[in-house]
Every structure is written in C-alpha cells, then in structure tokens.
Amino acid sequence: MSNAISSKSLHPWWKGAVIYQIYPRSYQDTNGDGVGDLNGITQRLDHIASLGVDGIWISPFFTSPMKDFGYDVADYCGVDPVFGTLEDFDRLLERAHALGLKVIIDQVYAHSSDAHAWFAESRQDRTNARADWYVWKDPKPDGTPPNNWQAVFGGPCWTWDARRQQYFMHNFLPSQPQLNLHNLEVQQALIDVMRFWLDRGVDGFRLDALNFSLFDPEFRNNPAKSPAPRNVSRPFDLQEHVHNQSHPDLPVFLRRLRALMDEYGDIFSVAEVPGPQPLMEMRAYTEGEAHLNSAYSFDFLYAKRLSAEAVAASQSNWLGAPGEGWPSWAFSNHDAPRCVSRWFDGVDETVRAKLTNALLFCLRGNPILYQGEELGLPQAEIAYKDLQDPEAIANWPRTLGRDGARTPMPWSEAGPHCGFTEARPWLPIGQGHAALAVDIQKDEPHSALAFTRHLAAVRAGSEALRYGDIAFQEVSGDLLVFHRVYENETVKCVFNLGSAEVTTSIAGVSPEQILVSVGFDETADKGVPAYSCRIARL
Structure with missing residues (x-):
C-alpha cells in the first residue's frame, strides 16, 4: 500500500480539504426570477468538481423573509421558495456526492427570524410554552432598554414589544431576535434541526456567528472602549463586547452538537467567530475531540494589506499543539470585500488571483475558496440605488457594505447578464466581470481558472500541503x-x-x-x- 493511501486513511475526509463557498442567490438562476437557486447550483456542480475541490459550503437557503438574505431563518427545516424545494436540495446532494463532493450547510443558532413560528408563540404572552425561548427583559423604570448593549447593524440590542410589555434582544437586525440558548429546550430544538439535515445526508456544518449564541444572563452593561474610537459608523464599535456574547458556557452546548455529529461518522464542523480578538474563543470551541473540528479565521478577511509578518503571525497561532483544533482560512467571503481588490494594488488581476490563491492553498488548515476567486473577480462597486445589504443602506456612505462581494457569478461573456439569469439580476453584474467569465477562462492555459485547478491538483497530490x-x-x-x-x-x-x-x-x-x-x-x-x-x- 502506498504512503498516500495509508496516510489518507489515517485522516478524516475534511482534514486539509479545500472547500468552495457558494452564495446561492448569486450562483445560477434557473427559473428566471433573477435570483440564484438550488437547481442552479446542481447545474454548475460539474464546474465545481473540475476545480478539484473536496466539498462545497452553501450559504443559507432556508425559509426566510430575506431581511438579511437567509441569515434570518423562519424555518430551519424548510427551503425558501426562492431557492426551490427540499426535493431540489436532495437532488443537489445526490449529484454532489456522485461527483465526489461533500456538502456543508450553514446553521444560524444565535438567532432566528421574527417570522419563525417559535417567536410568534414566544411573543404572545409570558406564560406560553415558548415564552422563554427568546430573550425578554422588562424595561427600566424610566422605560429605557434593560442595559446598554448595542446591535451590530446599529442602534440598541433591544426592541420593544407591546404584546409582552417587554423588550426582546437582537444582536443584529430587530427582525433577528436572539434565541435563548441558556434554555435546554432551545438547545434540544436546534440539535433536532441538525439531526434533520444529517438524516438527509449532509456532510458538515458551518455555524454562523457562533460566539453570539450565548450571553451574560445577568445582563451587565458592556464597558466602553478606552480610548474611544473616532469616526465610527455604528455605536456597536464603541463598546467592549464582554457581556452580550462569548459566554463561557457555550462549549458545553458544542459538546452536545459534537456528540450528535459523531453518531454519523466524519461530519465536518467549522465555527465562524467574528470579533477583533477571537483566538481564545476559537481555541475553546475546537479543543480536543469533544468540540467542533475547526474555526474560521477572520485574520485575512478584512485586512487592507497582506504582509509576510501577518501571515506568519496568524499561522503561528495554529501549529498543532496537543488538543488544538484544526484551522480554516479564507481571504474573501460573502461578508468581506474580495481580496484581489484589497491587496496588490496596481498589479495585473490575473497575477493577483494566482498569488492569493497559491498562498491560501499553501497554508496549514482548510482553504475556503469563495465563488469567483477561481476567476480572480474583483470587488464590484454598487450604486446606492442598487444596494440590497441592510447594513450598507443604513450606514451609507460610511460602510462599504457586502453587496460588492455578492454580485452574480459570470458564466459567459456574451449576453446581458453573463449567463447568470435571463431576467434582471437581484444585484448587477460586477464591473469587468464579463471579461473574466468562466467560458473565457476555461480553455485558456494561463488563466486564473486554469491555475486554480492546477493548485488544487498539486495540493491533492501532496500530503505535506494537505496535512503537514x-x-x-x-x-x-x-x-x-x-x-x-x-x-x-x-x-x-x-x-x-x-x-x-x-x-x-x-x-x-x-x-x-x-x-x-x-x-x-x-x-x-x-x-x-x-x-x-x-x-x-x-
């Protein structure tokens, strides 16, 4: 038996795997409504398989009012009609597996949509069966919110609800009420959600905004940052977030999730842990064999410059000490500006794409390649009239927003919308993206696309790059x-x-x-x- 075969058998499939992130709204539209869908992903799986990646991560496609484009879930076990049906997902899963691709899906356990049936029941009164499934607090005697916590997208973490004569908590939009994971019934409901998708055959989960899932039950005020930052776009940036998130009991819940996943074999789990100093949490959430497999680093996602020192410092936090989790890395995603527009200003776009993808694939851990990075797509400029991102709209023009990284995938140079849709797309095609379309690059031996395929093949054939x-x-x-x-x-x-x-x-x-x-x-x-x-x- 060769070393390659014997070594691979020693590791779970996900260790060192290259994961391709799909933002489904912007991948491929098949029903003519201008929004990508699950059937569109299935249609394009051959392209993904040709890249040589190991699996796909699909951003939320669950039932949602789409106020935060799927990260506000109204039914954790349903597919939103804009994306298709559960049967469409099953077909996608079957086709992906036939091509040798694993399928990872997003799970949002910190909050739901206010359109979720759980919240509709919870807000009816203070005595119903789900009264404590969300975070409710009485106002202060003067009517003001219970404490000073601020929401990520602006304004207080609290919204008044006249039905219960109480405030409910939300770390993001008011339409994203905070689930009360201190309640074991809520934990069990989310465990049941995870089991639902495991029974359908998914291979892993990305856990969104995981460190926002548990909060200080004493509701103590957050301290102010000192010195106070200047020219902030939101009050959230004026506080140290020590009480509204990152409660030390969260790893206990993660152990329950891991125990479930272990029943199904090598299921991959990766945590998103946003924040300015997430390292301690990332370590706690991935420690040993009883927590999650990996944590998703933000070290590069918003970096304005790529430096050798920054790369070495970030990698040095994950050198494989006993009990340490396995890292995952991304240079771009659906929330962060595309890296080729942040780094190497003035350099040829193809060279930028080759350098950034080469470095990503050489790091110790799991490279997560965001759709379009295989083409070297730059960040798009979105006019105010075309904005969809609620944060960008609320803070215009001070916040760059996320829409510029979410524009539709360009499949063909010809046609009004680069082969993404026959209708008006939900976001416009990015500037210059038509010239970088898949059909332009697929047969060009020196293209970013050809280079990325070569990189994946090199990594797949090297145990040192995959596991070393x-x-x-x-x-x-x-x-x-x-x-x-x-x-x-x-x-x-x-x-x-x-x-x-x-x-x-x-x-x-x-x-x-x-x-x-x-x-x-x-x-x-x-x-x-x-x-x-x-x-x-x-």
Whole structure:
C-alpha cells in the first residue's frame, strides 16, 4: 500500500480539504426570477468538481423573509421558495456526492427570524410554552432598554414589544431576535434541526456567528472602549463586547452538537467567530475531540494589506499543539470585500488571483475558496440605488457594505447578464466581470481558472500541503518562505508579496522539483521577483 493511501486513511475526509463557498442567490438562476437557486447550483456542480475541490459550503437557503438574505431563518427545516424545494436540495446532494463532493450547510443558532413560528408563540404572552425561548427583559423604570448593549447593524440590542410589555434582544437586525440558548429546550430544538439535515445526508456544518449564541444572563452593561474610537459608523464599535456574547458556557452546548455529529461518522464542523480578538474563543470551541473540528479565521478577511509578518503571525497561532483544533482560512467571503481588490494594488488581476490563491492553498488548515476567486473577480462597486445589504443602506456612505462581494457569478461573456439569469439580476453584474467569465477562462492555459485547478491538483497530490506541519524559514519585509512537512515529504513555499525584487540566500531548486510558479525565474537561487511565488518539493 502506498504512503498516500495509508496516510489518507489515517485522516478524516475534511482534514486539509479545500472547500468552495457558494452564495446561492448569486450562483445560477434557473427559473428566471433573477435570483440564484438550488437547481442552479446542481447545474454548475460539474464546474465545481473540475476545480478539484473536496466539498462545497452553501450559504443559507432556508425559509426566510430575506431581511438579511437567509441569515434570518423562519424555518430551519424548510427551503425558501426562492431557492426551490427540499426535493431540489436532495437532488443537489445526490449529484454532489456522485461527483465526489461533500456538502456543508450553514446553521444560524444565535438567532432566528421574527417570522419563525417559535417567536410568534414566544411573543404572545409570558406564560406560553415558548415564552422563554427568546430573550425578554422588562424595561427600566424610566422605560429605557434593560442595559446598554448595542446591535451590530446599529442602534440598541433591544426592541420593544407591546404584546409582552417587554423588550426582546437582537444582536443584529430587530427582525433577528436572539434565541435563548441558556434554555435546554432551545438547545434540544436546534440539535433536532441538525439531526434533520444529517438524516438527509449532509456532510458538515458551518455555524454562523457562533460566539453570539450565548450571553451574560445577568445582563451587565458592556464597558466602553478606552480610548474611544473616532469616526465610527455604528455605536456597536464603541463598546467592549464582554457581556452580550462569548459566554463561557457555550462549549458545553458544542459538546452536545459534537456528540450528535459523531453518531454519523466524519461530519465536518467549522465555527465562524467574528470579533477583533477571537483566538481564545476559537481555541475553546475546537479543543480536543469533544468540540467542533475547526474555526474560521477572520485574520485575512478584512485586512487592507497582506504582509509576510501577518501571515506568519496568524499561522503561528495554529501549529498543532496537543488538543488544538484544526484551522480554516479564507481571504474573501460573502461578508468581506474580495481580496484581489484589497491587496496588490496596481498589479495585473490575473497575477493577483494566482498569488492569493497559491498562498491560501499553501497554508496549514482548510482553504475556503469563495465563488469567483477561481476567476480572480474583483470587488464590484454598487450604486446606492442598487444596494440590497441592510447594513450598507443604513450606514451609507460610511460602510462599504457586502453587496460588492455578492454580485452574480459570470458564466459567459456574451449576453446581458453573463449567463447568470435571463431576467434582471437581484444585484448587477460586477464591473469587468464579463471579461473574466468562466467560458473565457476555461480553455485558456494561463488563466486564473486554469491555475486554480492546477493548485488544487498539486495540493491533492501532496500530503505535506494537505496535512503537514508548517515551519517558517524567512519572514522579512515582503519575503515569506516556509516549509510544509509531512513524514518524508517537504514542500518549500516562497512568496514575495511586495513590489520590489528581494535578494535572499534561499537555495535554488531544479525545474523538476517545481510544483507551482508565478512570475519566477525557475532557476533563480538569489533573486525573488516582485509579486511572485514558487512552490517546490524538496
């Protein structure tokens, strides 16, 4: 038996897997309403499989009034009609599995929609069966909210409800009331939701805004940031969020979720943990074998500049100490501006895409590739009249908003909407995206798409890149040199993230050792060109 086969059998499928994120509203429309749907994803699974990725993560497609575009769930076990039906999802799942793709879905356990039947019952009075399924508090004697907590999207965390003569809590929009996970009945209801999707055959879960799921039951005020930041776009940024989120009992709930997932085999679980300093929470949520598998790092998602020091510092937090969880990494997603527009300003778009994707695929952990990154799509500029994102609309023009990363996928250069839809799309096609469409790049050997496919094949064929340790050889200015090592295989990764050539003492390699090269003289042993990378098996 070869080392590759024996080593792979030692690891669960998800360890080191490349995951492709799909934002379903913007992937492919098949029914002519201008919004992507599940059948559209199924139609395009061959494209995804051709990338060589291991699985897909689908952002929410559940029943929802779409005030936060699916992250406000009205029925955790239903498919919203805009996306199709449960039968459509089953067909998607079957086709994905036939192509060797695992399927991961989003779960939003911190809050539901105010259109959920649970909330409709909870708000009726203070004595109904679900009265304590959400977070209700009496006003202060002067009628003001119970404490000073602020919501992410602006304004207080509290909205008055005349039915109960109480305030209800919401960390995001008022239409996203906070679930009370201190109530074990609520925990069990969410566990039942997870079992529903496991029984249908899903392979994993991304847990959205996980650290917002539990709060301080004493409802103490959050302290102010000191010194106070200036020019904030929302009051939320003026507080230290020590009480409205991140309660230390959350890992207890995660152990219940993990116990359920373990009944179904190698189910992948990854936590989204937003915030300025999430590392301690990420470690707690993924510690040992009884919690989640992985945590989704924000280290790069909003970074305005990519530096060698930042990469080394971030990776150094996840070196594989005993009991440590397995990291996951993304450079772009549906909430964050596309990385090729944030990094390497003035550099050719194809070179940007190749460099960013190469680095993502070389990191220790799971690369999460956002739809369109395989094409090198830049961030779109969305006019105010076309905005859909409630945060962007509320804070215009101070907040960039999320719509620019959510524009439709360009499948073909020809046609009014790049093959995404025959109708008016829910967001306009991004500027310049038609020239980067799949049909333009698919047969071009030097395209970003061809390069990404090559990267995935290289990673799949390298145990060092998929499972190996990481050791930094040189981190100086824009030069980043590290080794990925697994058993008898060592892969050297050299990146120059800056605009000037770097002279270094790194040893040269022979052409047959080179796996990936961008902008590099393959025989060079001293100079590392600007904006270049070389990945070689030693």
